[in-house]
Amino acid sequence: MRRMIDLHAWLGMASGLALFVAxxxxxxxxxxxxxxxxxxxxxAEQAATPMGMDRLLERxxxxxxxxxxxxxxxxxxxxxxxxxxxxxxxxWVTAHATDFNAEGVHEATPRSxxxxxxxxxxxxxxxxNPGWPINIGMTFMGLISVMxxxxxxxxxxxHWPKIRKEFFALKHEGNMRRYWKNLHNVIGIISFPFHxxxxxxxxxMGMFTVVAVLLGALVFGPQLRGxxxxxxxxxxxxxxxxxxxxxPRMGDVLSAARNELPELTVDxxxxxxxxxxxxxxDVAGSVPGYVGHHAHVVLDPTLGPLRVxxxxxxxxxxxxxxxxxxxxxxxxxxxxxxxxxxLLGLLGSLLFVxxxxxxxxxxxxxxxxxRSSAFLLRLTLGVCAGVVIGVAFSFLVSKLLPHTPLSGLVxxxxxxxxxxxxxxxxxxxxxxSPLRFSSQMLRVAPFCYLSIPLxxxxxxxxxxxxxxxxxxxxxxxxAVAACLWVVRRQFRKRxxxxxxxxxxxGKVSEGDPRHLTDTEREADAVASDSAR
Amino acid sequence: MRYFLGVLLSxxxxxxxxxxxxxxxxxxxxxxxxxxxxxAIVLWMLLALLVALPAKTWPPLIxxxxxxxxxxxxxQATPLYGVGA
Numbered sequence: 360m361r362r363m364i365d366l367h368a369w370l371g372m373a374s375g376l377a378l379f380v381a382x383x384x385x386x387x388x389x390x391x392x393x394x395x396x397x398x399x400x401x402x403a404e405q406a407a408t409p410m411g412m413d414r415l416l417e418r419x420x421x422x423x424x425x426x427x428x429x430x431x432x433x434x435x436x437x438x439x440x441x442x443x444x445x446x447x448x449x450x451w452v453t454a455h456a457t458d459f460n461a462e463g464v465h466e467a468t469p470r471s472x473x474x475x476x477x478x479x480x481x482x483x484x485x486x487x488n489p490g491w492p493i494n495i496g497m498t499f500m501g502l503i504s505v506m507x508x509x510x511x512x513x514x515x516x517x518h519w520p521k522i523r524k525e526f527f528a529l530k531h532e533g534n535m536r537r538y539w540k541n542l543h544n545v546i547g548i549i550s551f552p553f554h555x556x557x558x559x560x561x562x563x564m565g566m567f568t569v570v571a572v573l574l575g576a577l578v579f580g581p582q583l584r585g586x587x588x589x590x591x592x593x594x595x596x597x598x599x600x601x602x603x604x605x606x607p608r609m610g611d612v613l614s615a616a617r618n619e620l621p622e623l624t625v626d627x628x629x630x631x632x633x634x635x636x637x638x639x640x641d642v643a644g645s646v647p648g649y650v651g652h653h654a655h656v657v658l659d660p661t662l663g664p665l666r667v668x669x670x671x672x673x674x675x676x677x678x679x680x681x682x683x684x685x686x687x688x689x690x691x692x693x694x695x696x697x698x699x700x701x702l703l704g705l706l707g708s709l710l711f712v713x714x715x716x717x718x719x720x721x722x723x724x725x726x727x728x729x730r731s732s733a734f735l736l737r738l739t740l741g742v743c744a745g746v747v748i749g750v751a752f753s754f755l756v757s758k759l760l761p762h763t764p765l766s767g768l769v770x771x772x773x774x775x776x777x778x779x780x781x782x783x784x785x786x787x788x789x790x791x792s793p794l795r796f797s798s799q800m801l802r803v804a805p806f807c808y809l810s811i812p813l814x815x816x817x818x819x820x821x822x823x824x825x826x827x828x829x830x831x832x833x834x835x836x837x838a839v840a841a842c843l844w845v846v847r848r849q850f851r852k853r854x855x856x857x858x859x860x861x862x863x864x865g866k867v868s869e870g871d872p873r874h875l876t877d878t879e880r881e882a883d884a885v886a887s888d889s890a891r
Numbered sequence: 892m893r894y895f896l897g898v899l900l901s902x903x904x905x906x907x908x909x910x911x912x913x914x915x916x917x918x919x920x921x922x923x924x925x926x927x928x929x930x931a932i933v934l935w936m937l938l939a940l941l942v943a944l945p946a947k948t949w950p951p952l953i954x955x956x957x958x959x960x961x962x963x964x965x966x967q968a969t970p971l972y973g974v975g976a
Contacts (some may be wrong), residue, residue, distance in 0.1 A: 366943040369894055506898065506934035513943070562932045570906065570928060577903060577963065578910030579920070580972040586921050679925040 363513045368721065369715045370510035373734070374503045376742050377484060379711040381500060381561075383746055384480035386704025388841075389689055389697050390835055394474040396828035399438075400761035401819040409456035410441045410463070412609040418463050419443070419454055427635075432609065449490055453621030472770040473757040476777075477750070482565070484563050485774070493568050499567020508558035514547055524547060538853055541712040553703045554710075560687035562587050586890070590676045592663055593641050593655045594631075602636035604660045615657040616642035619664050623654055639665060646670050650691045694831075701835065705842055708743075715739040720860045734789070736797075736862055741788025744800035745781035747843070750805040753777045753809035754836070758815050794854070794863040803846035808840035893952065898935075900955040905934040907962035914969035954973035 387394070410418070412434060419441045421425050426443035433440040440455045458468045479485050483496025489689055547554075589595075598660040604855050607615075609628070625644040632638025638660055645652040646669050654669040668677055685691040685850040689700030723729065753773045760769040812833035815823040824830050909931045920927070943953040950975035966972070 509939045512940050676925045707907050
């Protein structure tokens, strides 16, 4: 049992901070699609009605030959978009219908990239990928997910014998450490299945490249690469014979796809070989009512069906791959499941904070006062506060900057303000008293999230609440503010009722941690400070 | 260090054990590649957990190294590597 506790604590401490970032960003990222709409600025004087999907495709493929090879069309009644890989920039480019001027020429418009930033923060800690064959941030998070899985299994072995007793034991019993421990155990027990899903699917996605390379090297040989492509691609690569074809209208493409699969709801279209007779169109979307809901209808340019991949009509590989994604992203059961994932994501963040705090206090108790435990506690508090408040400021910048002359810098500023706040708060946390720092951060954080919907209401008026996606994101932000408020209340209540661990107060130096009277004095000061 | 090495050495062993399972089952390995990936990840987690159980540090790590070598040798006797694509 002792080994299990050591393993659980070691793995939890090694992966806890990365998991906090992934879970907090992931909780918001559950609403990734809605956030894409929320981030678009709304001005009182809107531009003229943008072009439709067909005209957009014509314009993009005329001006960017790379887009003819492979492009993704994002259907949207108001502002459809096209995404393609631009070989000159070695990067994916997105163009929306509203980015084209009256003459139909594409003018690269600076746009907010908040949803993509939150997504990157979730799956790669925001570590940029400079186009290497392996995504460092994503692979790192995959490894973290494996460690998290081992910590989960060891946690289950530790708590299984006393699971029923611990389920009802959220008490402090005059001891702050006991409170953190009980809180950690209760959250862990309640959300164990969710965490198991997240660790396995997260590891499968994050470690895919490493596992595929090793499987090829050790087990299946060089043939594996071709087999993976064959088993996971919806249709084979285009082998052009040089014959051109007039592309069908996208409305007809969607009708043909629905004809093949009437229950299909379309998310995007992939077009390979635009204008080439050997090209194909993949209409990708969902069939509601299934956990593995992903579906594809592949059509040739004359709208003849090439392949249908849907629940009940797909290979075992597609049938196993689809739930990996949907179970991870929580997009299989409508708004209710999304809200559940959001809540469990926030609870997960609390699980990792409480786990790290427990580890620091336990280590300090076992080995005596030391700088490393104090440093790790302060680092934990600094990173957590930095991420929570940094994300809030990214949201604020995303809404505010498009209404200023600095609108061209919005995507850069969203990332920059997050990084600056994270670094500043970590630096501050390493110098300040942990108790005082936590109290101050918990006082500020709810207001940061409360101010985002307020700012949008001031800037964009009723649009902030009348449009469905805007309303949902604003309610989610208010829910984050409310959750932070509850954490603050509980934190203050516990300070009043129970003595904090000596690690939470003052500097760690000779003679520290301070004796009980100092601890009590500081706790009282923070409590009365908060009550004011 | 022990836990770190345990996590590191468990990965190739879990992949090779899944490879052996693929060789043993009477169905084409290409048909359930995604399930192999998921099973390998779960097995990796469980092996890393098992390595932490014994009281001594080195025996489980040596067992992992020996297990990796043995699995690799047994894999050479299967028709998987480079065959049957």
